[in-house]
Amino acid sequence: MQVENKKEFQPKIVAFCCNWCSYAGADLAGSSRLAYPADVKIIRVPCSCRVNPMFILRAFQRGADGVIMCGCHPGDCHYTTGNYYARRRMTLLFSMLDYLGVEHGRTRVEWVSAAEGVKFSTVMNEFVEKIYSLGENVRLEDLRCKES
């Protein structure tokens, strides 16, 4: 994707990736040279179940335009059940954000295994594309954290 062609909006995207599958998947995307936009910054967590809704809201508060969480496929969690809990938590949280009128495209969950470098890259490309189409996050922003 050609970032340069877009207008000046440069989204900030936070990706929470579980250590065992998705972070490894991102590593594989890297070693396979599968590009995705640099707007995506990955935070490594041990498991998707480590991702607290607080983190997601904090990212938006601090100016993120999109937050994506990646974990092992259901059934493949390194810790057996972590992603099941994460799945429920995120489903409910995203539903609530949507209910409050925050664009649902700003949040996403994807299951990416350590072997799915291609998927990781594809998902990130899609997600960034989506965030570009949504534009800047203004509904969950904190004005104090804006560029002064």
Added chain:
Amino acid sequence: MMYKIDQARLGELFAAIAEKKDLFLPVKKADQTDFALWTKEAEVDLDTLRTVKSPKDCFFPQSETLYNTSLEEGKLSIDAAALCDRDFVVFGMRACDVQAVKVLDNVFLADPVDTYYAARREHAVLVAGACHEPEETCFCKVFGIDAAAPAADVATWRVGEALYWKALTKKGEALSEVVKEHLTPAEESAVEEAQTQIRSIIDKLPYSHLKLDVFKETPMMELFDSDRWEEMYKPCLACGTCTFVCPTCQCYDIRDFKTKDGVQRYRCWDSCMYSDFTMMAHGNMRTSQMQRFRQRFMHKLVYYPDNYEGMFSCVGCGRCVSKCPAALNIVKVIKTMGGEG
């Protein structure tokens, strides 16, 4: 000098004020009325007896930035927030609200002066309305406040189709001057009947005859050590509702917020009802809710009057009476402590 304006033309009056100054007045938003900046679209609500939040926000906002700091290569810089430098009008206050501002003045204007508050006070013109339909939760009379004649910069009455307007101070007169083309002179006597009416209703209100002598006559430590606190505090949920709707509560906290490139130090309302209010490095001076509950009322009814010539830091607005989730309030405290009228 008494003036009047047709109530139907209040919009014009507001627009005229807003042209020169910021205008705050009771605005209905999502079914609740609070003071807000006037705009053409705002749904002005002068009928609601009292706003949920008192107008103390206008002088002592719930949250205000004091200064920003940033650190660059080991060097700190401090950028203080600007002080209020633009006149504003608070329209639609009540007599109790006006008295509450005096209570706040005693605290914030005492040495060392709080310049943020002082600047706002300096630039503020208070326009208050008489309470034509006081409610059962009102007890301003107990504090010697006359709801029929609010002691603001400008007092107003709504009688018939007209709003009567009378400047009581120089600031008030200056404001009258600004809007004089919208006002027409009127008789002083036009509001007298309404005043009598108001006073007679107030006399009938259930709380109007509370007696506060007990707080002046009893030694402080006797009140402090009373067993009644233990009975009273229990339903208290330790929320801050009473504090935040109270027009005279002025406790605050100073906190830091990490912004993008620095730290914003801001001040925000705090409540002595909160369990961590007195939590400091060495420990907590008031560890039980009873102590915190007692502090709030002792402060309003004993400590404050002790410092300010007998003036209570309660104005009988009744906000806590109607808003406490557990139906506790200062009236119950006064009565329990022996202040029944």
Added chain:
Amino acid sequence: MQRELMNRAKELLIDETVVRVLGWKKGDLGYNHEPAYFDSPEELEENFVYDAFCGANLSKYMIEAGKQEGKTLVFLKPCDTYSFNQLLKEHRIKRENTYIIGVGCRGNLDIDKIKAAGIKGIESVDADGDMLKVKTVYGEKEMPFEEALLERCLACKGKTHMVYDELIGAGEKEEAGPKGNRFDRVSELESLSPEERFAFWRSELSKCIRCNACRNACPACSCLKCVFDSNQFDSNQKANADTFEEQMFHIIRAFHVAGRCTDCGECSRVCPQGIPLHLLNRKFIKDINTLYGEYQAGEDTDSLAPLTNYTFEDAEPGIVAERGRK
């Protein structure tokens, strides 16, 4: 029924089954009854009240009461028992320190609704019949009982007590009296455009003064130290210094009680700004019911809460976007 409850409480105090009674104390305005402890038959005789203004849910007080020596008698309305059960489940209350009298309930009244109907200067309210008779300083007024019901009573969960030692004034299996689908308003909001929803919540939440009444009254918010008062997440900002804080506080609060909220409605009842906070909780309840199966918190004390449970086939978070497209 007030007399009956009072007499029974006196008996239990006298025969030392309980050492204190947690009930409601008569207010001085006829409608402002407060939760209160009674230690003696005399106190009960003097101040005990039970009528349509005893809305306060006493379950949460049992956390503190339960820590004291001896048994506490508590009066619980049918919906209060859900909260009590939920607290039992979370080990916040000791059942053995509690004696529960389940009390019958015909719905509680919302004084703000009475006032909103233009009734001012209230001296007393007679709520015995289908019409409320209100004496005011401005003369006598009337309004239908039904129209002054608290929001939560409009979506009554039923008249059955989930936990009790004895019942007074309540049938074992009285029929529920739901006045409407409690999710109607949620569905209505869901059907709006995101822009409209955003505007709705912005205008509601902007009223929030962060007084914590919702949190402190909520039986599910029973944390000793709330995250918004602690530094665990850097989240003790104390004031809504920015609009974001308003959203953050209420989203997280609703999330923390998701699957634990019994929909008791205390949050909306106590909000001084009349924010319909129950609509946040009900959204979660509705989602949980549709996505993970019907679940009523407080119905029992041993089932797994929806957020501490899962199935392999659970809906994917993407369902939010899919629903959005419909």
Added chain:
Amino acid sequence: MEVNQVQRIGVFVCHCGTNIAATVDIKRVLEAAAKEPGVVHAEDYQYMCSEAGQQKVREAIKEKQLTGVVVCSCSPRMHENTFRGAAQKAGLNPYMVEIANIREHVSWIHKNIEEGTEKAIILTRAAIAKVMLNAPLQAGQSKVVKRALVIGGGIAGIQTALDIADAGYEVDIVEKTPSIGGRMSQLDKTFPTLDCSACILTPKMVDAAAHEKITIYTYSEVEKVSGFVGDFQVDIRKKARSVDMSKCTGCGVCQEKCPSKKIPNEFNRELDNRAAIYTPFAQAIPNVPVIDRENCIKFKTGKCGVCSKVCLAGAVDYEQQDEIVSQNYGAIVVATGFDTIKLDKYEEYSYQSCPDVITSLELERIMNAAGPTKGHLERLSDGKAPKSMVFIQCVGSRCADERGKSYCSKICCMYTAKHAMLIRDKYPDVDVTVFYIDVRTPGKNFDEFYRRAVEEYGVHYIKGQVGKVAEHNGRLLVQGADLIDNRRILMETDMVVLATAIEPNPDVRKIATMLTASIDTNNFLTESHAKLRPVESPTAGIFLSGVCQGPKDIPETVAQAGAAAIKVVGLLAKDYLVTNPCVAKSDELYCNGCSACEKVCPYGAISYEDREVNDHGIREVRRVASVNSALCQGCGACTVACPSGAMDLQGFSNRQILAEVDAICR
């Protein structure tokens, strides 16, 4: 701005040769890092992971009294431990090291220097923000149970078990079927030497059975696994055999006398039948039959009992119950092997409808002297000897659509050459044609083997695919294409052999879930590192042996089995393991005692107790959570279940992650 000036941070930026330096402006990263509050040292080096690079880290820690280290390099999954080790050598707590992944996540994917540099700076800042909040962690110890479990009793499992046992450790083999031996026991001959499979396998099976350190649980399955590396608790279900292993002499009379003999014989790929009481094959170990209760008349109707009557040893026991054996293990090896894929989606080959279309594995059985045809090559439809045979390669392998597998099954080219050669050798009059996409013969003596098939044995190899196989006048009509001559081929033949793709044993999914070992989209178990840790699963203490990890032939399987064994031996040789200190921790002052954390913990690591706590002067007994750090694996599920934030995860604490979020969004 996190101004925590207690910390003294050193930032080390690796060029990774040109891997990073080519698309990230290292100098700018250094400059930006140096400006961050708390950073007192920043330097770069060609290869930070090299000894010289590590030396730089160690020196800086000592000279600048660093309290935290950020290395901007490749993925932490690669070298986090390297740099932790370096820090430790210099006297710094190893958990005061954070890695900013500027290779896999930056330089390798962002070709624009501007973009890459900017992102590298942000990731570096995030790592600095995190390390500022790191706390020194002390790894604990956990004991190692000196016993290993091998799941699967095929050649991979047997070899692994033998190697571990030979090193002196106890090993248990759990095998689902009544006998060990696995797929290899079904094979007739093996490539490229053409020696008899049973001849080389049977001695190994006997060795395993006789080895004093090896316990074999056949007809058994792993039921439950808990615990962690060094001490897994495993429940093994020993299915009721209905025959007492201690009494049975293996005489075989029961199998002969059993009246229920019409049961498809799994061992012979259901090409013939077996009795309800049976041993799968003659050399089975243990040589003790089992009763297939689903097909046994006694179990179905209550009448019969012939086997019991004929058994002189009195070994038949209809009352036998499943038995659960609970055992602790220090390590577990998965050797669950493979099966061929189902061909129901390949209608064009008429496998379902024509008995003369068979799979290669079926051909193995047909060629085997103990097979359904006693080793005679004959058509299953009419028992006639074929005159012509067609082999079709890559049936379901290297498949683009969803019917088959995307991967190459690796062994088919060689065994097809073997089959062709054997047939031409034994039945020179049979014409053999092989349709192939590519012939892949990397391996010692493999290509020579294939060339012999073509050159010496006259096997026809046609590059091309077969589009359809259909019955035609009692024979089979094969429609295919010759891609080299670019012509359509239509030929009649007597038998068609399909080189069916192999896939991991379907049970592996269940086992992987129990072991929390990860699995890829093809159900192959994932290795910890494709190149450097090919026999370890990412889950500590779980090792991979054989085809469960990926397609392999026998020598490769045996080699990997040995490799897995040595890894196990290396683990079991330790008395204690250092435990991961990144575990959950509950702050008793914040804990509500609500048990939410307990309910989501997959390891049962959280327990509750009533304890007196001193909450800023208020002393009271509270129900509070505590974490068993030996059981906790650090997933963090509890931290989110906890509403008050009492539960936090060391090394990935709430405030650390928030600091990263803040730094990234700055």
Added chain:
Amino acid sequence: MGECTCATGTGNKKQDILIPMIGVITDIRTETPDVKTFRVVGRDGKKLFEHMPGQCAMVSVPGVGEAMFSITSSPTNTQFQEFSIKRCGVLTDCLHGMSPGDEVTVRGPYGNAFPVETALKGENLLFIAGGIGLAPLRSVINYVLDKRENYGTVEILYGSRSMEDLVQLKEIQEVWCKTEGVDVYLTIDREQEGWNGHVGFVPSYLKEIGFSTNKTVLVCGPPIMIKFVLSGLMEMGFKREQIYTTLELRMKCGIGKCGRCNIGSKYVCKDGPVFRFDEIDELPPEY
């Protein structure tokens, strides 16, 4: 009410008392394992402000926190202010990690002071301190020593847990002990190698020494010590009017407005932190 636009930001920036100054740390001395003394001046290298002994100042690291510390240096020092700070929380942890040249913010001075120019003038003085409690008294002691002629006898009784925990030991030994007309009594809680001075708690040492009552006492230390020192002094015949202490730990905003320091009708920030015990006796016991 976020809409307020009354501050246009044009010029009007009269400094509020809550706006701090920037202080530069010029020297850090390690006194004990958990106490360090910080020397602070303004950016211009000069003293930040003038103060009187017993007054406090708010020291803050933005983003970490702010806290009130008593000024340990004497007003007679014209170069700088000093703060002796015990490590006990997030902010003090952070301060302890700082190095000379680092900057903090300082506002103050706040509160009243020991009445060195009024009530204490001409009096015999007895200073009793425990642990970090010496910090506020050190300011008075040095003030008194610098204006020796204004006061009568000076006696100092100071104790701590161990030898290492005695704050300002160097100054005590090299300056105070050597000043004429000053008697210094040191004690530590438990026997320790290398210590040949007195061993025992401050209150018991106080009774052992047995001071005459013709003096004014200034006490500061942990609450438990104060309690026993007070009863010891009472036994010895002192009156509560003769004893001063400081409640500076109760100060928060520093100006008596935020509400935390309110005890009865008093505000520690305004009416204190220095109180005479007879004044404290009139307050509700919430300090």
